[in-house]
Amino acid sequence: MTDGSVAGSSGPAHASGLAIETTALTKRFGRQTVVDDLALSVPRGSVFGFLGPNGSGKTTTIRMLLGLSQASDGEISVLGERMPQKLGSVLPRVGALIEGPGFYPFLSGSANLRRLDSADGFAPSGTRSARVSRALDRVGLGHAADKKVRAYSLGMKQRLGIANALLAPRDLIVLDEPTNGLDPQGTREVRSLIRSLADEGTSVFVSSHLLAEIEQMCTHAAVMRAGKLVAQGTLDELRSAGTTRVVVTTPDADAAAQVLRTLGLDPGHPDAPGPAVAASLPESVAPEDIVAALVAAGVRVRGFAVDHASLEDLFVALTGEGFDVVQ
Amino acid sequence: MSSSDSTAAGLDARRTTRSLGAGFFASELAVLFRRRRTWAMLLALAAVPILIAVAVRLSSSGSSGRGPAFIDSITQNGLFVGIAGLTIAIPLFLPLTVGVVAGDSIAGEANTATLRYLLVSPVGRIRLLVVKYLAAAVFCLAATLTLSIAGILIGIALFPVGPATLLSGDTVSIGDSLVRSLLIALYATVSLLGLSAIGLFISTLTDAPVGAMAATVVLSIVAQVLDSLSQTEWLHPWLFSHYWLDFADLLRQPIEWSSFGQNALLQLGYVVVFGALAYGRFSSKDILS
Amino acid sequence: MPRTWHRWIPAAAAPVVVGAVVLGGVFATSASADPAEKTPQQVLELAASSTVDTFSGTIEQSSNLGLPDVSGLSGSTGSSGSDSSDSSDLSSALELLTASRTLRVYIDGPTQSRVQILDDMAERDAIRNGDDLWLYDSSDSTAVHSTLPADASTAPDASAESVTPAELATRFLDAVDPSTDVTIGDPVTVAGRSAYDLILSPDSSTTLVSSVEIAVDADTGLPLSVDVFAQGSSDAAFHVAFTSLSLDTPSADLFDFTPPAGTDVTEKALPNRDDAPADGSATPDAGTHPEPTVTGTGWDTIVELPAGTDPSSLTDSPMLSQLTTSVDGGHVLQTTLLTVLITDDGRVLAGAVPVESLQAAAGK
Numbered sequence: 001m002t003d004g005s006v007a008g009s010s011g012p013a014h015a016s017g018l019a020i021e022t023t024a025l026t027k028r029f030g031r032q033t034v035v036d037d038l039a040l041s042v043p044r045g046s047v048f049g050f051l052g053p054n055g056s057g058k059t060t061t062i063r064m065l066l067g068l069s070q071a072s073d074g075e076i077s078v079l080g081e082r083m084p085q086k087l088g089s090v091l092p093r094v095g096a097l098i099e100g101p102g103f104y105p106f107l108s109g110s111a112n113l114r115r116l117d118s119a120d121g122f123a124p125s126g127t128r129s130a131r132v133s134r135a136l137d138r139v140g141l142g143h144a145a146d147k148k149v150r151a152y153s154l155g156m157k158q159r160l161g162i163a164n165a166l167l168a169p170r171d172l173i174v175l176d177e178p179t180n181g182l183d184p185q186g187t188r189e190v191r192s193l194i195r196s197l198a199d200e201g202t203s204v205f206v207s208s209h210l211l212a213e214i215e216q217m218c219t220h221a222a223v224m225r226a227g228k229l230v231a232q233g234t235l236d237e238l239r240s241a242g243t244t245r246v247v248v249t250t251p252d253a254d255a256a257a258q259v260l261r262t263l264g265l266d267p268g269h270p271d272a273p274g275p276a277v278a279a280s281l282p283e284s285v286a287p288e289d290i291v292a293a294l295v296a297a298g299v300r301v302r303g304f305a306v307d308h309a310s311l312e313d314l315f316v317a318l319t320g321e322g323f324d325v326v327q
Numbered sequence: 328m329s330s331s332d333s334t335a336a337g338l339d340a341r342r343t344t345r346s347l348g349a350g351f352f353a354s355e356l357a358v359l360f361r362r363r364r365t366w367a368m369l370l371a372l373a374a375v376p377i378l379i380a381v382a383v384r385l386s387s388s389g390s391s392g393r394g395p396a397f398i399d400s401i402t403q404n405g406l407f408v409g410i411a412g413l414t415i416a417i418p419l420f421l422p423l424t425v426g427v428v429a430g431d432s433i434a435g436e437a438n439t440a441t442l443r444y445l446l447v448s449p450v451g452r453i454r455l456l457v458v459k460y461l462a463a464a465v466f467c468l469a470a471t472l473t474l475s476i477a478g479i480l481i482g483i484a485l486f487p488v489g490p491a492t493l494l495s496g497d498t499v500s501i502g503d504s505l506v507r508s509l510l511i512a513l514y515a516t517v518s519l520l521g522l523s524a525i526g527l528f529i530s531t532l533t534d535a536p537v538g539a540m541a542a543t544v545v546l547s548i549v550a551q552v553l554d555s556l557s558q559t560e561w562l563h564p565w566l567f568s569h570y571w572l573d574f575a576d577l578l579r580q581p582i583e584w585s586s587f588g589q590n591a592l593l594q595l596g597y598v599v600v601f602g603a604l605a606y607g608r609f610s611s612k613d614i615l616s
Numbered sequence: 617m618p619r620t621w622h623r624w625i626p627a628a629a630a631p632v633v634v635g636a637v638v639l640g641g642v643f644a645t646s647a648s649a650d651p652a653e654k655t656p657q658q659v660l661e662l663a664a665s666s667t668v669d670t671f672s673g674t675i676e677q678s679s680n681l682g683l684p685d686v687s688g689l690s691g692s693t694g695s696s697g698s699d700s701s702d703s704s705d706l707s708s709a710l711e712l713l714t715a716s717r718t719l720r721v722y723i724d725g726p727t728q729s730r731v732q733i734l735d736d737m738a739e740r741d742a743i744r745n746g747d748d749l750w751l752y753d754s755s756d757s758t759a760v761h762s763t764l765p766a767d768a769s770t771a772p773d774a775s776a777e778s779v780t781p782a783e784l785a786t787r788f789l790d791a792v793d794p795s796t797d798v799t800i801g802d803p804v805t806v807a808g809r810s811a812y813d814l815i816l817s818p819d820s821s822t823t824l825v826s827s828v829e830i831a832v833d834a835d836t837g838l839p840l841s842v843d844v845f846a847q848g849s850s851d852a853a854f855h856v857a858f859t860s861l862s863l864d865t866p867s868a869d870l871f872d873f874t875p876p877a878g879t880d881v882t883e884k885a886l887p888n889r890d891d892a893p894a895d896g897s898a899t900p901d902a903g904t905h906p907e908p909t910v911t912g913t914g915w916d917t918i919v920e921l922p923a924g925t926d927p928s929s930l931t932d933s934p935m936l937s938q939l940t941t942s943v944d945g946g947h948v949l950q951t952t953l954l955t956v957l958i959t960d961d962g963r964v965l966a967g968a969v970p971v972e973s974l975q976a977a978a979g980k
Contacts, residue, residue, distance in 0.1 A: 114354070119455075121347075
């Protein structure tokens with residue numbers, strides 16, 4: 001399913017296995033650079049998480065991918081074709097939910113979908129109603145098909161937006177913050193929907209500012225910060241990019257630190273006051289050797305752990321912490 | 328492609344060629360005429376001749392000697408109520424409603440965030456502009472016909488109906504005068520095409536539909552004010568409102584077609600110029616709404 | 617990054633295309649074949665021999681006499697119901713002098729004609745059908761009917777010919793005398809027809825007229841337009857021209873006029889005068905006018921009306937007092953083309969001459 005590591009690849013990839021590829025993609029609004037030198041590589045068949053805090057340029061990137069917004073610089077190819085030059089032949093194969101749903105409040109859910117379906121010049125009108133009700137059923141809105149969208153809840157509108165993305169057979173689905181406004185049940189449904197799409201072979205590009213969401217459903221991810229791509233690859237690659245740590249729980253902290261230093265580790269100062277010493281683990285040192293050395297030195301080891309850094313830690317390390325929207 | 332499973336194969340069949348957009352045009356008309364706002368505007372327009380007829384009927388003093396001669400002549404022939412209504416509505420009410428529809432065309436979609444979904448469907452930007460413009464033109468026709476027909480109906484109800492007197496003093500049959508009423512509605516429709524193109528262009532400039540509507544209506548008023556100032560006489564033949572009231576030439580015997588032709592040519596010029604401007608603005612506009 | 621400047625190409629091209637269509641139309645019509653070369657004398661003869669008496673067309677007439685625009689003023693006076701015929705005559709005269717207007721004429725032989733003055737939302741018609749003469753005004757639904765005397769083949773025809781360029785041109789051409797230089801300009805196109813441009817220039821230093829240009833139809837000799845230029849101005853002070861012309865016989869229905877129901881019809885007897893001037897007035901009440909005297913010749917001709925009306929009634933009229941200035945011996949109405957002197961004793965002198973000439977004539 002995955003094509004292996006694609007991080008850092010930037011060669012020409014027309015007709016390659018990439019659903020989305022950008023090179024040096026840049027967007028400036030006046031003097032402000034919102035997306036800076038972006039090189040995305042989204043393999044076909046992947047569920048690709050596009051992660052970043054609010055304001056990091058995710059939506060702007062998606063708008064450029066879909067031809068809504070013009071790139072200031074750089075190149076985009078979607079499904080192997082240049083965008084926006086081939087927009088007319090590419091977009092019918094792409095379903096999208098962009099920065100929240102948008103519908104005519106005075107029309108019913110199904111009337112809204114019929115209108116958007118009629119806007120697609122390749123969609124035959126004869127099967128329109130059947131396609132619309134299939135898409136509505138798929139997102140669980142069959143019962144509300146004839147209700148005015150005005151009366152929809154935020155979650156229902158979000159589902160309707162996803163239904164619009166599913167109107168026709170798609171090779172790529174772009175979902176911008178798809179679980180916004182959904183309750184936990186709805187979130188779970190969206191997650192399983194994305195999985196089933198992926199099982200059918202559709203590439204899915206999901207943006208989110210929530211790491212947990214991406215971790216649960218994606219095979220690949222990219223992390224944005226302040227308009228720049230700071231990491232990209234399979235989830236395993238991303239995880240391994242973080243350092244592995246050893247944590248020794250012991251009342252003899254100083255002695256333990258001394259042992260670690262002799263093995264070439266750098267325990268630094270304990271994270272928290274307490275009976276624990278931590279240090280990052282270089283590949284040259286085997287964890288079992290550390291335990292042996294500690295025991296040999298008479299350190300009373302009450303606990304020993306090898307910690308792979310969580311994506312959470314990585315995300316925080318890459319994008320900064322707190323609520324500040326990145327400038 | 329690989330995603331279609333066997334049960335959905337029929338539904339997922341795709342056209343091999345892109346449709347011209349007749350389906351989308353029908354959808355656009357359905358959206359336009361399913362809005363309560365559209366019906367409210369048409370009802371308001373229908374109320375214009377009805378109010379005139381009722382007021383004239385109630386005052387029933389016959390010829391007042393003031394105002395357009397049409398107002399007087401409706402007491403003699405109810406068929407003129409529609410024309411009298413158009414005369415009253417052309418300077419303000421019709422541009423107002425057309426300004427709402429044309430000004431809303433793109434900006435309204437941007438405002439409801441439906442614009443980006445239409446564009447990624449993908450509707451095609453030029454096709455969207457053309458369909459929006461055609462829908463506005465259909466509204467112009469619906470507006471003038473509503474006004475004319477409401478006027479004729481209320482005229483038949485409240486006043487005597489018979490052969491009608493033209494401006495030239497000639498008398499024509501009921502059938503002929505109905506044909507001329509329709510021609511005048513058509514003339515008023517053509518008159519509004521230039522304003523519709525201006526409204527479409529303004530609508531591509533902003534995401535605020537109310538602003539685009541107001542700007543379009545204000546422009547129609549400015550054009551009429553300029554048209555009435557002798558200081559700007561050199562400009563008059565180029566103002567889109569210049570021939571608006573010359574539909575009276577259709578009430579002469581024989582019909583004077585020159586103003587119809589000049590008006591149509593002028594409106595066509597506005598459509599070409601402002602259509603091109605709208606294309607220039609919209610074809611590569613960043614859709615950020 | 618090269619922005620997509622080419623998206624503006626249509627917007628830049630549109631005005632050019634529109635302009636090209638507009639101007640192209642002009643060029644296309646002006647590109648019609650030039651008529652064969654003719655001497656001024658030949659063109660004069662062509663005009664004199666013109667026998668066109670059946671045609672229909674649209675006529676554009678405008679004046680630029682340097683008068684203030686009194687259309688609003690005269691309009692309000694005209695419709696305020698003041699029944700003084702002087703006042704309405706005055707306002708229609710002023711309308712002729714200051715406003716531009718469009719007329720349609722339908723003429724079938726000497727006895728059938730119809731003239732329509734196309735007003736905004738209204739129309740004034742003058743129809744002659746054999747012996748019947750109708751004047752109809754749609755703005756107040758009134759009609760005046762007169763019957764021409766049976767023998768009046770040359771009766772005053774207050775309608776058709778008097779408003780066409782042909783009528784005016786004939787008067788100028790009749791007046792061509794040794795005091796007039798006649799030359800030919802470049803061929804012109806009027807109402808889509810190619811025409812000779814006859815230029816009459818007064819050989820006089822005292823007239824206000826600088827030149828008169830008459831477009832004579834190359835095919836038929838029918839004068840198609842007349843432009844009168846005043847001294848010191850490049851814009852025509854008076855312009856009358858066909859904008860469209862058809863030599864087909866107009867539909868006979870047009871001359872068959874029955875006043876519509878609800879019309880105020882007035883029967884009016886015509887004055888039985890053989891020498892009544894066809895003065896172009898749409899209201900033939902010439903019978904009450906005193907006999908004018910004519911002094912001077914050619915372009916310097918001065919017409920004098922003896923004291924008839926009370927001068928104060930004229931000069932007290934708010935419209936006239938706005939237009940006239942007080943001079944030695946009376947009030948003068950000065951236009952670029954025509955000077956009118958109303959003397960203190962009530963005489964009216966008019967001519968295409970400076971006011972000094974009128975004062976001199978009045979003093980005689």
